[in-house]
Every structure is written in C-alpha cells, then in structure tokens.
Amino acid sequence: MKVTITVNGSQVAAEVADRTLLVHFLRDVANLTATNVGCDSTSCGACTVLMKGAGEAGGGKSVKSCTVLAAQADGSEVTTVEGLADGTGEMHPVQAAFHAEHGLQCGFCTPGMVMAAVSLLAENPSPTEDEVRTALEGNLCRCTGYHNIVRAVLAAAPAVSERRVG
Amino acid sequence: MSILGTRVVRTEDPRLLTVGGTYVDDLRLPELADAARVTFVRSPMAHAKITGMDTDAARQAPGVLAVLTIQDMDDLTPPPPPEPGSEVSEGAPLPIGGLWSEPLLAIDRVRYVGEPVAMVITSDSYQGEDAAELVSIDYEPLPAVIGVGGALDTPTLLFDGTDSNVPVDSGEAADDAIFQGCDAVAERTIVNQRLAPMPLEGRAAAARFADGKLTYWVSTQNAQISRFILAGALGMDPGSIRVITPDVGGGFGAKVGIDRDAILVAWAARKTGRALRWVETRSENLVGMTHGRAQEQTIKIGGTNDGRVLAYRLDVVQDTGAYPRMSGFLPFLTKLMAVGPYDIANVQTKSRVVVTNTTPISAYRGAGRPEATAAIERAMDLFAAEIGMDPAEVRRKNLIPPDKFPYSTPTGATYDTGDYVTALDKVLAASGYAGLRAEQARRREQGDVLQLGIGVASYVEITAADAAAGETARLAVHGDGTATVYTGSSAHGQGHHTAWAMLVESELGIPMANVTVIHGDTDLIPEGVGTYASRSLQLGGVAVHKAALEVKEQARRVAADMLEAAEADLELDTGRGAWQVRGDPGTGRSWADVATHAGADGLTAYVQFTGGGATFPFGTHVAVVEVDTETGKVRLIRHVTADDAGTVVNPVLAEGQRHGGIAQGVAQALLEEMLYDADGNPLTGTLADYAAITATELPSFELVNSETPTDINPLGVKGIGEAGTIGATPATQNAVIDAVSHLGIRHIDMPATPSRVWAAISDAPGGQGGSGGQGGQTKGAAR
Numbered sequence: 001m002k003v004t005i006t007v008n009g010s011q012v013a014a015e016v017a018d019r020t021l022l023v024h025f026l027r028d029v030a031n032l033t034a035t036n037v038g039c040d041s042t043s044c045g046a047c048t049v050l051m052k053g054a055g056e057a058g059g060g061k062s063v064k065s066c067t068v069l070a071a072q073a074d075g076s077e078v079t080t081v082e083g084l085a086d087g088t089g090e091m092h093p094v095q096a097a098f099h100a101e102h103g104l105q106c107g108f109c110t111p112g113m114v115m116a117a118v119s120l121l122a123e124n125p126s127p128t129e130d131e132v133r134t135a136l137e138g139n140l141c142r143c144t145g146y147h148n149i150v151r152a153v154l155a156a157a158p159a160v161s162e163r164r165v166g
Numbered sequence: 167m168s169i170l171g172t173r174v175v176r177t178e179d180p181r182l183l184t185v186g187g188t189y190v191d192d193l194r195l196p197e198l199a200d201a202a203r204v205t206f207v208r209s210p211m212a213h214a215k216i217t218g219m220d221t222d223a224a225r226q227a228p229g230v231l232a233v234l235t236i237q238d239m240d241d242l243t244p245p246p247p248p249e250p251g252s253e254v255s256e257g258a259p260l261p262i263g264g265l266w267s268e269p270l271l272a273i274d275r276v277r278y279v280g281e282p283v284a285m286v287i288t289s290d291s292y293q294g295e296d297a298a299e300l301v302s303i304d305y306e307p308l309p310a311v312i313g314v315g316g317a318l319d320t321p322t323l324l325f326d327g328t329d330s331n332v333p334v335d336s337g338e339a340a341d342d343a344i345f346q347g348c349d350a351v352a353e354r355t356i357v358n359q360r361l362a363p364m365p366l367e368g369r370a371a372a373a374r375f376a377d378g379k380l381t382y383w384v385s386t387q388n389a390q391i392s393r394f395i396l397a398g399a400l401g402m403d404p405g406s407i408r409v410i411t412p413d414v415g416g417g418f419g420a421k422v423g424i425d426r427d428a429i430l431v432a433w434a435a436r437k438t439g440r441a442l443r444w445v446e447t448r449s450e451n452l453v454g455m456t457h458g459r460a461q462e463q464t465i466k467i468g469g470t471n472d473g474r475v476l477a478y479r480l481d482v483v484q485d486t487g488a489y490p491r492m493s494g495f496l497p498f499l500t501k502l503m504a505v506g507p508y509d510i511a512n513v514q515t516k517s518r519v520v521v522t523n524t525t526p527i528s529a530y531r532g533a534g535r536p537e538a539t540a541a542i543e544r545a546m547d548l549f550a551a552e553i554g555m556d557p558a559e560v561r562r563k564n565l566i567p568p569d570k571f572p573y574s575t576p577t578g579a580t581y582d583t584g585d586y587v588t589a590l591d592k593v594l595a596a597s598g599y600a601g602l603r604a605e606q607a608r609r610r611e612q613g614d615v616l617q618l619g620i621g622v623a624s625y626v627e628i629t630a631a632d633a634a635a636g637e638t639a640r641l642a643v644h645g646d647g648t649a650t651v652y653t654g655s656s657a658h659g660q661g662h663h664t665a666w667a668m669l670v671e672s673e674l675g676i677p678m679a680n681v682t683v684i685h686g687d688t689d690l691i692p693e694g695v696g697t698y699a700s701r702s703l704q705l706g707g708v709a710v711h712k713a714a715l716e717v718k719e720q721a722r723r724v725a726a727d728m729l730e731a732a733e734a735d736l737e738l739d740t741g742r743g744a745w746q747v748r749g750d751p752g753t754g755r756s757w758a759d760v761a762t763h764a765g766a767d768g769l770t771a772y773v774q775f776t777g778g779g780a781t782f783p784f785g786t787h788v789a790v791v792e793v794d795t796e797t798g799k800v801r802l803i804r805h806v807t808a809d810d811a812g813t814v815v816n817p818v819l820a821e822g823q824r825h826g827g828i829a830q831g832v833a834q835a836l837l838e839e840m841l842y843d844a845d846g847n848p849l850t851g852t853l854a855d856y857a858a859i860t861a862t863e864l865p866s867f868e869l870v871n872s873e874t875p876t877d878i879n880p881l882g883v884k885g886i887g888e889a890g891t892i893g894a895t896p897a898t899q900n901a902v903i904d905a906v907s908h909l910g911i912r913h914i915d916m917p918a919t920p921s922r923v924w925a926a927i928s929d930a931p932g933g934q935g936g937s938g939g940q941g942g943q944t945k946g947a948a949r
Contacts, residue, residue, distance in 0.1 A: 027192075033192035036186070036189070036415070038366045039447075039448035040449050041448065041852045043852070044853055044858075081184070081186060082184065084184075098179070099175055099176070100175060105416075105659030106187075106413075106659030107178070108366040108367045108415030108416060109366045111186050114183065136861045139860075139861075140366065140853070141366070142366050143826045145825035145827070145828050145867065145890075150861060150866065
C-alpha cells in the first residue's frame with residue numbers, strides 16, 4: 001500500500017508491504033537510522049518517536065514505533081531524534097542536557113530516551129524526580145542506571161520551557 | 167594544570183544524540199547495499215535428537231535465497247577428535263572441547279532452546295521470519311537436565327562418551343578441622359541466579375566475502391580476538407580477514423569475542439557468495455546470547471563471639487549451560503576472590519562445573535567476582551546474626567588493615583593497594599548509618615508495615631586479571647598539529663575516545679579537540695585485545711600514555727634540531743602545546759611546526775604495553791530498603807557507595823560506570839532472573855517476562871569519593887567497570903534480609919521478589935503465617 005508520512009518536516013511517500021512497521025519505514029524507507037529496535041514486545045522504548053495525526057495540535061505524542069504500522073501513521077507527522085535540533089545545528093535542550101549530564105553511554109537507547117523525555121516535558125514542564133522516573137518507565141537503559149538520564153531531564157526542563165515561550 | 171582528574175563531558179555524545187550511532191543494523195555502506203538477511207531456525211526443544219529436516223517449503227517461500235543446515239557444512243574441517251590428557255585448565259576461559267565440543271550448527275542433537283539448527287537467507291527480514299517457520303525439523307525428545315541438582319542427580323547425560331554431566335571438578339576436599347575452635351559457625355546453601363546480560367543492542371554481524379578476503383562487521387568487545395576466532399573456525403589466514411566494530415550498543419561481557427551464531431554469518435557469506443547481515447531479535451537474544459552467574463554456593467563461616475572470623479569455606483557448583491564455553495573459568499575467579507577484603511586465616515574452596523539443557527553461561531559484568539562477593543557478604547551477615555553483632559562492626563573487625571599491603575590471600579591472590587576500613591567508614595558516615603539503625607529500631611518497635619533494612623557489603627575485586635596479554639596503542643602527530651590514536655582497546659559506551667584524548671592532551675598539550683581516536687578495525691589495528699575485565703584504562707590507557715611519552719621524546723629531538731639547542735634545554739609548555747627553550751616562550755614551536763619538520767611518520771610511536779599486573783579495586787556499599795511486610799514488596803530508597811579504583815582520570819566517566827553497575831547489581835538482588843521450567847522451556851524469554859530494571863525501581867545514587875592509587879601501572883589506575891555490580895548485589899540483598907531479620911529470617915535467595923519475600927515472612931518464626939517452615943527456603947521454578 002502507499003503510505004505518506006511527514007518525517008522531520010519532509011514528506012516521505014512509498015509503496016510498502018501492509019505489515020511494515022513505522023520503525024522500519026523510518027529506518028529503511030526514510031533512511032533515518034537513529035531510531036533503534038531493542039525488543040519485540042513493546043518493552044524497551046528504544047524506538048520511541050513523536051507522532052502527530054493530521055489536524056492535531058502540538059508537537060505530537062510519543063509512540064513506540066515498533067508497535068505502530070506505517071499504515072497507521074499515514075498522513076501524520078513524525079519527529080525522530082534527527083529532527084530535534086533546530087536548523088542552526090544547535091542541539092535541542094534535552095539533547096544538550098544529556099550531553100552535559102553524561103546521560104548516555106553506548107547510545108543505543110538514547111534516541112528513544114531523548115524523545116520520551118521531550119514528550120514528558122511537553123506534557124509536564126517542571127516534573128519532579130519521581131515523575132521523571134515514572135514517565136521513563138517504558139524506556140530501558142542498560143548502561144547508565146538511569147541516574148544521569150534523570151538528572152539530564154530535570155536539568156533540561158527550564159530550557160525547554162523557555163524555548164517554548166520564546 | 168593537567169586535564170586528568172577533571173570533569174570532561176564526552177566527545178562521543180553529539181553524534182549519538184543528533185544522528186544516532188552507527189550500529190551493525192545501521193550500516194548503509196556500498197559493500198552491504200545488496201546484503202541479504204540471515205534468520206536462524208532455533209531449537210524449540212531443550213534436549214532432543216534430530217531425526218529429520220525438511221527445508222523444501224522454506225526454499226520455495228517468497229524472497230528465500232538459501233536455506234543452510236549442517237548438511238551444507240562440507241567446506242569446514244570437523245573438530246579434531248578428543249585427545250585424552252589434553253584438558254584445558256580451569257583457569258583458562260576457553261571451551262573444553264573434545265567430547266564436550268559445541269558444533270556451529272546442530273548436528274544430530276540439540277541441547278538448549280535457542281540452539282541454532284538452520285539458517286534462512288532472504289532478501290528482507292520479514293521474509294526471513296516467515297520462511298524460518300516453514301523449516302520443518304523432526305525432534306525426538308530426550309529428558310531435559312535442568313538446574314544444578316538436576317545435572318548431578320540424573321541418569322541422563324548431555325554428551326555421549328562421558329560418564330557424568332560434570333566436565334570440571336576441582337577435586338578439593340572439605341576439611342571441617344578449620345572450624346574447630348570457633349565459638350559460632352553458620353552454614354547455608356544459597357543461589358546466585360542466572361541472569362541475561364541484555365545489552366540494548368543484541369548480537370549483530372554483517373559479512374562480505376570477495377576476492378578471497380572476508381570483511382566482517384560485528385557488535386563485539388574485541389575486534390582482534392574475533393578475527394582469530396573466525397580464522398580458526400573458517401580455516402582462513404587471519405591476514406585475509408578484516409574485522410570492523412562499528413558502534414556497539416553495550417556488551418557487559420556477553421560480547422567478548424564472537425559466538426557460533428556470529429561465526430555462522432561469516433561462513434554463510436562465503437558459502438553463498440552473498441553479503442549478509444544478521445541482527446537478532448530480543449527474543450532470540452534472551453535465549454541465544456550467553457547468560458551469566460548461575461552458581462549454587464554452599465558457604466560455611468566460623469569465628470569468635472567477639473567478631474573475629476577464623477575460617478571460611480566456599481563450595482561452588484557452576485551451571486555452565488549446554489556447553490562449557492568458559493571451561494571452569496568463572497568459578498576459578500570466584501574461588502580466587504572467595505575471601506574478599508577480609509583477613510581470614512583459614513579458607514577452603516571447591517568447585518564443580520555442570521552442564522544443563524539451558525543457554526550456555528559466560529561472562530556477565532563481574533564474571534565470577536560478583537558471585538564471590540555475594541557469597542562472602544552473605545556469610546558475614548550470617549555470622550554477624552549468629553553472634554548478635556552489627557554487620558558493619560563485624561566487617562570492620564575483619565577487614566585487611568592498610569599496613570598489610572601488598573596482601574597475599576590464602577586463595578592465591580595478591581592485593582596491590584587498599585584502605586578498606588577508611589572506605590567502610592566513609593560510606594557509613596555518608597549514609598548516616600547510626601541514624602538509619604535508630605529509625606529501623608523505631609519502626610520495629612512500632613510494628614510498621616514498612617520495615618527498614620540496611621545492607622552493608624564490603625568488597626575487593628580483581629581487574630585486568632589477564633594483564634599479561636597487554637594492550638596496544640599507536641600515536642601519530644601530524645603536520646597540522648593534530649594527533650591520531652589507534653587503540654587496541656574497544657569502546658562500547660565507556661568513553662574511551664574521551665579518556666584517551668585526555669591522556670594525549672595531558673602529556674603533549676595537544677587539545678582534545680585535535681585528537682582523533684580510532685578503534686575496532688583490524689586493518690588499521692591488527693594487534694590488540696579489546697575490552698573486558700575492566701582492563702581498558704589500566705592497559706589500553708597506559709599504552710596511550712606511554713606512546714605519548716615516546717612521541718614527546720621524539721619531538722624533543724626534532725625541536726632541539728629546529729631551535730639549535732641542547733635537548734636538555736628544551737621544555738614542552740603543555741598549556742599552549744609548544745616546544746621552547748626553557749624559560750623562553752619566544753622560541754616556541756608548535757606541534758604543527760615540529761611535526762612538519764619531522765616529516766611523514768616522524769612523530770609516531772607504537773606501544774604494546776604488557777608491563778601491568780592485575781589490580782584490586784575495593785569499596786563498600788550501603789543499601790537502604792523498605793520492605794512492605796504485608797505484600798513482600800521491596801523498594802530500594804537509598805544506595806551509598808565508595809568505589810576505589812585508584813586514580814580517577816575522568817570523574818564523569820568513572821561515576822557513569824559506577825551508576826550502571828549499581829543498577830545491574832540491584833537488578834540481580836531484586837528483580838532479574840532467567841527461569842526455565844522442568845522441561846527446559848525458558849519462562850523469561852521476552853522483555854515482557856524478563857524483569858529488566860527500570861528507572862522507577864531505582865533511586866538516585868549517592869557516591870562517595872575514594873582514590874588509593876596503585877603502584878602497578880604509571881597512571882595509578884585500576885578498573886571501574888564492574889565494581890558497581892559487585893558491591894550493589896550483596897548490599898541490596900543483605901538490606902532486604904536485614905529488614906525482616908527481627909522475624910527470625912536469616913536468608914532470602916535472589917531475586918527478592920514480592921512473592922519470595924512474602925513467603926519468607928509468612929514462614930518465619932516471628933512472621934504472620936507461623937506455618938513453622940524455615941524462612942528463606944527457595945521458592946519458585948527451577949533455574
């Protein structure tokens with residue numbers, strides 16, 4: 001079937017098998033390989049991206065792209081970690097905070113973790129530590145023990161709020 | 167001021183954060199443009215004879231290019247016949263071979279669920295999953311051998327021609343004489359359960375065979391070792407194999423070298439003439455990648471009523487899974503480190519290795535040492551409970567005092583440096599230990615539903631145990647003043663690129679931004695070992711440091727020539743990266759100037775550093791848990807640690823290693839376990855079942871600094887990669903038991919799941935159930 005998805009602001013249209021998962025559309029059709037597959041049971045969150053249906057407001061909601069068919073995303077806007085930085089190449093405040101706080105090691109969970117954090121801060125601009133931990137429960141990291149990820153999200157919160165206002 | 171010891175954020179991160187890493191599945195190289203997909207057909211049976219295979223339907227399925235079975239493996243030399251008397255030593259991490267050999271593809275028998283039986287090669291991965299379902303294999307079930315007890319007490323043998331399921335028995339005898347004269351003795355059989363290493367990226371490999379040369383991309387901790395494994399398995403000259411490690415999404419010991427699945431990808435590429443790529447699914451990973459731990463331990467400890475431990479015995483039975491890939495290496499390390507950080511005069515150890523119809527066991531973060539620490543730290547608490555003394559006090563009375571180093575243990579290790587008592591006291595102070603005990607007493611007094619548990623674990627571990635194998639570094643300073651480091655070490659999240667660049671900047675004054683670090687390509691770096699056993703900084707880092715010193719002396723000679731001055735009169739101003747006549751900045755010559763004057767390859771050093779020895783990091787962890795006595799639910803509320811790994815080069819990286827290790831240690835104590843049913847079916851074969859630890863189950867960690875340099879290497883550094891796991895597991899387990907110890911409970915096996923804790927409380931003499939059973943008996947399914 002023909003699927004058209006706006007990925008990071010660019011329209012990508014392709015004929016794909018009906019069963020094609022959104023994550024494979026992103027990786028193999030749009031050729032954006034940052035979004036990773038870490039499990040086959042919707043448990044790990046490595047594939048988390050933001051998805052916004054036609055006519056919806058805001059920056060989109062986080063979805064696990066291994067559990068969304070490309071067909072279900074037809075006509076929607078999807079943002080991956082590659083589309084997070086602004087045009088100047090400046091990192092998004094969440095990306096910058098992960099860097100500053102050493103919120104990543106091997107990097108495999110990172111794109112999904114960053115997108116989950118962006119989604120959290122859009123919904124809750126000043127979360128507590130407990131709220132951050134709860135929000136990231138669906139994203140597994142095997143390297144950091146989550147300590148610095150949580151610190152990074154908390155550190156990013158003010159800058160994300162400022163950016164939204166500005 | 168040197169950059170060493172300062173907080174430097176990673177140079178690796180911007181790429182990983184903005185466009186993502188390039189893992190094997192992400193490679194979009196021209197050489198792999200037409201790469202087909204490999205899908206394994208794996209055994210669904212734990213133990214069975216293969217009586218027939220039909221691949222016709224699969225061959226005709228859409229997109230199928232080939233189906234390969236053992237029948238196609240006519241281009242490999244079969245393994246040599248067993249040679250009596252040529253046993254591999256238990257201290258060598260090598261397969262035993264012989265009668266216990268592991269084939270690449272199953273021949274006529276399968277021995278664990280997940281064992282590779284056939285390979286389907288298709289244009290895309292969806293087709294592969296479909297076609298693999300169409301491969302029809304007839305199995306005649308055999309009785310499954312599950313668990314240590316199952317392996318020892320069964321007429322069923324896994325390997326023909328053997329007379330037991332015990333490939334290695336250390337043969338050491340127990341002698342109770344060492345416990346004579348003890349006022350108090352405690353003995354217990356405890357379980358160090360089977361875990362899945364579970365790096366977020368599973369195993370993956372891609373291979374292309376062209377013009378007699380194999381190019382092989384693989385997710386491994388060791389490019390060079392992988393090359394030799396491939397050469398041996400495929401009968402090739404190592405020189406005709408190029409191994410490249412792109413980004414690697416975590417390893418934790420389970421990606422040391424390569425295993426049979428990954429070797430098969432290279433074999434199939436040669437066999438079919440196609441470029442191939444294999445990226446395992448998580449469900450494959452949880453049964454196909456090696457597991458870790460899996461020991462049953464019997465501990466016996468005795469001492470005086472005033473808290474001095476006089477004797478300790480550790481008897482280990484290592485479940486090695488279906489094939490003894492590591493020989494007796496893991497229990498060998500467990501026995502070596504059995505006595506921990508304590509000065510105990512009489513120590514006995516014994517080990518046996520058993521095969522079972524489960525996924526093979528190999529290294530997992532700590533590899534034998536967390537098991538040793540878990541045993542002695544449980545034993546110390548059992549002894550403390552026996553004599554009614556505070557667990558921290560018992561430890562203080564028995565820790566090796568600082569004036570006894572280097573310290574030779576009864577088990578044959580020589581601890582280099584340490585100040586164990588200070589580390590203990592620092593952590594007790596930071597945790598507010600006395601206050602925690604007072605709060606615990608208050609809750610007990612009031613009969614609170616949420617009881618407080620405080621767990622203490624002191625440890626010493628061994629890092630770079632194979633220091634003699636060394637590590638390589640090549641450093642070149644170029645005409646534009648930049649430098650390139652080629653390291654034999656291998657990064658998969660630790661931050662080698664940042665740390666190695668810091669070492670160069672510190673010695674040469676070339677800014678980190680101008681230092682490129684390259685690893686994991688055997689054409690560029692033919693010799694190297696890679697990363698395991700917390701060896702990288704103390705071997706690979708020291709090699710870089712020494713290469714920098716060599717380049718510095720080369721540059722001194724060149725600069726002397728340029729400035730027409732005596733070498734002894736020259737100095738390097740590392741602040742601005744310039745050579746000058748001592749005290750005369752006006753004479754300064756930049757690295758670009760000096761390297762240009764030296765000409766091509768003028769400033770290049772190659773170091774194979776083998777001068778180090780094993781080092782022994784140490785520390786103490788305090789875990790604080792709340793246990794809901796009505797539900798058995800445990801919550802870790804604080805975790806305080808001192809982990810002393812000698813001099814710290816970059817606190818950001820060292821803390822990150824500690825954090826990750828603590829989380830994995832807590833995960834073992836509270837949550838994670840690979841379970842099998844009695845027929846050998848994995849019960850935790852997906853991430854929906856395997857309880858990988860999440861952010862909600864952990865607090866932020868409280869890290870206390872402690873740096874006691876080693877004199878084993880010139881940087882004074884020890885390894886930090888595994889300390890967190892080693893200390894956190896017993897501290898957390900001890901905390902859980904401590905929370906309910908007033909009910910008469912002395913032990914609860916890991917993981918301390920709500921059902922297990924609740925059962926212990928119910929069965930305890932002072933618990934709610936009062937059924938008369940003994941607290942802490944192991945419940946649940948077989949391991």
